[in-house]
Amino acid sequence: MLASDDKNSLKRTPLYDLHVSLGGKMVPFAGYDMPVQYPAGVLKEHLHTRTQAGLFDVSHMGQIALRPKSGKVEDAARALERLVPQDIVAIAPGRQRYAQFTNPDGGILDDLMVANFGDHLFLVVNAACKDADEAHLRANLADVCVIDSLSDRALVALQGPKAEAALAKLYAAAPAMKFMDAGPHEVGGIKCFVSRSGYTGEDGFEISVPAVDAERLAKTLLENPDVMPIGLGARDSLRLEAGLCLYGHDIDTATTPVEAALEWSVQKSRRTGGARAGGFPGAEKILAHFDNGASRRRVGLLAQGRAPVREGALLFAGEAGGDPIGQVTSGGFGPSLSAPVAMGYVPTASSALGTKLFAEVRGQRLPLAVAAMPFVKNTYKR
């Protein structure tokens, strides 16, 4: 048996006991014992998040502080720009930005959030990558920054149209925050880091809380009848409908940010001709993709039928014969659309909206069309 499948070797988040008491169905995920769903089920949890508010435990994710030895946050920002193609220097205090760690081949080692907390940077990285990310930061930034792994903190996401009102009961200034605002705030008397962001396409917040206070905060939020606990199953269907990438599936070490259709996340200052162009791992390849285009591209895919087209399904140009032209990297059923949704990589020549393709599912070729993402309109408060 693999160590990761062994219940005894799984790590628990500070909210483990709460998940069990709420009837969470616990499954191994990225080395943690996590709730995939609660008794309401994936469908209801998904729809509740879109219409009310959902509370997610994402404490398995890595939280890292980059503290500049000079005391100047700009020094930490400049240092981090060695590892990501984003403009980190331009992140204003109290703001957050989406970024990727790239490798020398232009691939993506992980995707992450970077917030400027005034005197240091606060990073949130994927659970499965956090140890490697931390080692990567230590190996490359230790001259400029103290890399502080905040393993004594939990992380919860409160997402959905009722999230603002629910959080405002504990943090009165929550409604004044805009999408991607981030900073230290007291929530219900607890010293937290709050950002207005998430992974569902809905308005909402992510709240980093000291581990010892996590259960108290989660229980207080769940006392609100609008707030329901949501498992990883609905987290996946929500992010898929929102067109958001899942690391290790839609993006990985073999995909560049341009192939992944993440050009929007790379600011002009880091591109060819920009003030700080290049200077990150794989810059030559990534900038070439910007300048000359990439041969393949991540696209949204909508099926014409009812059968879900899942990760791994091969994509074809025609209904019969021919070699595969691409592959589905995420796919399933979108509860809000009440239809199958998928994303995958296709040749750039086949990436125009409306392009008809076929996915092979159980030996049959099912018709799909390239579709705009997000599949469900996002409701961020900009």
Next chain:
Amino acid sequence: MTTTLYTSDHEWLAIDGDVATVGITDYAQSQLGDVVFVELPKVGRTLKKAEAAAVVESVKAASDVYAPISGEVLETNAELAGEPALVNSDAQGKAWFFKIRIADNNELGGLMDEAAYKAHTA
């Protein structure tokens, strides 16, 4: 007079003469979660015991349903195409999957009655 039998893979068979109506059990649907798609075998197909006969998909995953016995598919439940959630609300009633002509009565010998199935899922 019908007799209902069960497989260890959580299918039920309602036996009426030489025809068996096949579906998945209430226990199976509770484990799968919200069913969003069901793929049924073609009418006229001859199934061999234990081969993949149908697919039931939840939001998260696809699961095969295996032929509990051998025989020819006589009819499939068209209602499931439009309303796959019937599998959750009425797994052992309206949400039958297909009817099969029993090819070999000896294959029924290996199936469980309700009491044995209850013990199996306890």
